[in-house]
Amino acid sequence: MYNVTAPQLQPRLAERSHRVSQTIPTVRANLGALRDDELLALVARHDEGALGVIYDRYSGLVYTIALRITGDRQTAEEVMQDVFQGVWQTAGSYQAGRGACAAWLIGIARHRAIDATRSRRERARAREQTIEQGAVLETAGGTDPELSDLDVREAVRAALDALPPAQRQAVELAYYGGLTRVEIAERLGEPIGTVKTRLRLGLLKLRDLLRPLAE
Amino acid sequence: MQPEPSDEITDLLVAYALGVLEAEEMQRIGRLLDERPELRPSLAELQATAGLLPYGLPLAAPPADLRQRTLDHAVGRAPRAPSAGAANAGRRLRGWLYALGGLAAAALAALAFTLAGLGSARAELAATRERLAQVEQQLALAEGQLAAVLTEQSQLAQAVVGADSVSALEGAGGLATALQSADGEVVIAARLPPLAADQVYQLWVIAGQSAPVSGGTFTVDSEGYGVIALGPGAAPSGVTLAVTAEPAPGSPGPTTPILVSGQLS
Numbered sequence: 001m002y003n004v005t006a007p008q009l010q011p012r013l014a015e016r017s018h019r020v021s022q023t024i025p026t027v028r029a030n031l032g033a034l035r036d037d038e039l040l041a042l043v044a045r046h047d048e049g050a051l052g053v054i055y056d057r058y059s060g061l062v063y064t065i066a067l068r069i070t071g072d073r074q075t076a077e078e079v080m081q082d083v084f085q086g087v088w089q090t091a092g093s094y095q096a097g098r099g100a101c102a103a104w105l106i107g108i109a110r111h112r113a114i115d116a117t118r119s120r121r122e123r124a125r126a127r128e129q130t131i132e133q134g135a136v137l138e139t140a141g142g143t144d145p146e147l148s149d150l151d152v153r154e155a156v157r158a159a160l161d162a163l164p165p166a167q168r169q170a171v172e173l174a175y176y177g178g179l180t181r182v183e184i185a186e187r188l189g190e191p192i193g194t195v196k197t198r199l200r201l202g203l204l205k206l207r208d209l210l211r212p213l214a215e
Numbered sequence: 216m217q218p219e220p221s222d223e224i225t226d227l228l229v230a231y232a233l234g235v236l237e238a239e240e241m242q243r244i245g246r247l248l249d250e251r252p253e254l255r256p257s258l259a260e261l262q263a264t265a266g267l268l269p270y271g272l273p274l275a276a277p278p279a280d281l282r283q284r285t286l287d288h289a290v291g292r293a294p295r296a297p298s299a300g301a302a303n304a305g306r307r308l309r310g311w312l313y314a315l316g317g318l319a320a321a322a323l324a325a326l327a328f329t330l331a332g333l334g335s336a337r338a339e340l341a342a343t344r345e346r347l348a349q350v351e352q353q354l355a356l357a358e359g360q361l362a363a364v365l366t367e368q369s370q371l372a373q374a375v376v377g378a379d380s381v382s383a384l385e386g387a388g389g390l391a392t393a394l395q396s397a398d399g400e401v402v403i404a405a406r407l408p409p410l411a412a413d414q415v416y417q418l419w420v421i422a423g424q425s426a427p428v429s430g431g432t433f434t435v436d437s438e439g440y441g442v443i444a445l446g447p448g449a450a451p452s453g454v455t456l457a458v459t460a461e462p463a464p465g466s467p468g469p470t471t472p473i474l475v476s477g478q479l480s
Contacts, residue, residue, distance in 0.1 A: 046290070051289060052282070052286060055282060060274050063275055065272070068269070077278070077281055081281075081288040081296070085289040088289040103266045107266070111234075152267070156267050156270040156271040157271045160271045171268070175265060175268050176268075178234070180237050182237065184235070196230075199233065206267075210267055
């Protein structure tokens with residue numbers, strides 16, 4: 001047991017405070033200069049500062065996806081917390097690839113958000129798909145690192161605007177709704193063949209329009 | 216560039232890339248990719264295209280306070296925190312209370328935040344109780360915390376209304392206010408960093424050169440606010456109050472540096 005008084009502890013407290021205040025800005029500045037894959041390597045070693053920088057870089061994108069899929073701010077916030085918990089726990093399994101961190105996070109965010117909006121029975125199926133698709137998502141390329149986020153956003157919006165409305169609706173229902181093609185057909189009151197065609201034509205056209213963005 | 220596969224195969228690849236395949240089709244595409252590895256680049260390209268779709272959404276900004284809650288949850292420092300909606304209600308109340316001015320208002324604001332956080336946690340637990348049996352245990356815990364806070368509310372309200380003197384507890388680790396009523400009861404409202412799951416904050420009463428005596432333990436809510444009360448006579452004027460973070464359920468004496476301290480006027 002310590003037998004000390006508060007005044008005796010004050011110098012220790014002041015020294016510790018000074019040391020921390022001197023160190024934190026330097027460490028933070030250095031972390032901010034690291035690439036995504038370097039940060040994730042640090043996160044895999046449970047460096048919370050590195051996780052904070054990943055959050056600062058991608059929280060807007062992850063939150064946007066979560067909000068679009070769940071349609072509810074409270075659920076979107078819960079998804080955010082789960083996504084970054086997932087990053088903290090699985091960063092070691094991330095396979096570095098240029099620009100792929102965003103794709104990796106988008107995959108996690110989308111599946112967590114869809115999972116949060118489904119019934120328990122459907123969740124089991126979603127988890128199976130998450131496991132199946134995880135490996136492919138990690139190797140899927142990202143965008144050209146020379147392009148700014150703004151360039152990418154403008155190009156994607158223009159490509160989506162170029163789609164016929166029915167194709168765009170089908171693609172967005174599939175991607176954000178987490179529905180199977182049969183469920184999309186039921187939702188739209190269209191034959192399954194029509195839905196398949198709209199999805200195929202829509203995604204192929206987007207691929208062609210967005211090919212310049214790929215690495 | 217590879218020639219375009221047939222429509223039927225492309226349909227499968229597109230559905231896989233968009234994550235809309237039925238379970239039985241998952242097996243089919245697995246076999247297909249094994250038999251025709253030349254399809255993998257086409258699939259990867261479609262997946263990369265699908266992965267760009269979120270960039271077409273209007274960018275939504277997460278609430279500023281979500282960063283700390285997310286990091287706390289991610290590293291296991293705190294359970295998933297209440298939503299911003301509930302916290303916003305607490306924030307509005309806190310603004311109103313600060314408008315009253317003075318340290319007493321700050322102390323009441325701390326209580327408002329505590330209640331807002333626990334109220335939301337309780338509502339969340341009630342909603343999930345139907346789905347998860349394990350939530351029963353969490354609910355019991357939350358209800359216990361709520362009861363404790365309601366007791367603290369009573370103590371705090373009484374102390375604020377009848378506060379005879381107010382003392383500040385200061386330090387690099389946070390801030391706290393001690394409100395002393397005319398009959399000697401002391402209520403301390405503190406704002407401190409989040410605790411690890413196996414830690415509590417412990418209040419120490421130090422009279423002159425005597426060894427610190429524990430005044431009890433407390434925790435803080437997701438915003439860092441916590442409240443603890445001392446009965447009449449437990450902390451007479453002139454003693455030093457100090458707070459340290461200790462391993463739960465508390466220590467016989469301080470084992471970590473003092474976070475905030477101050478002398479009762």
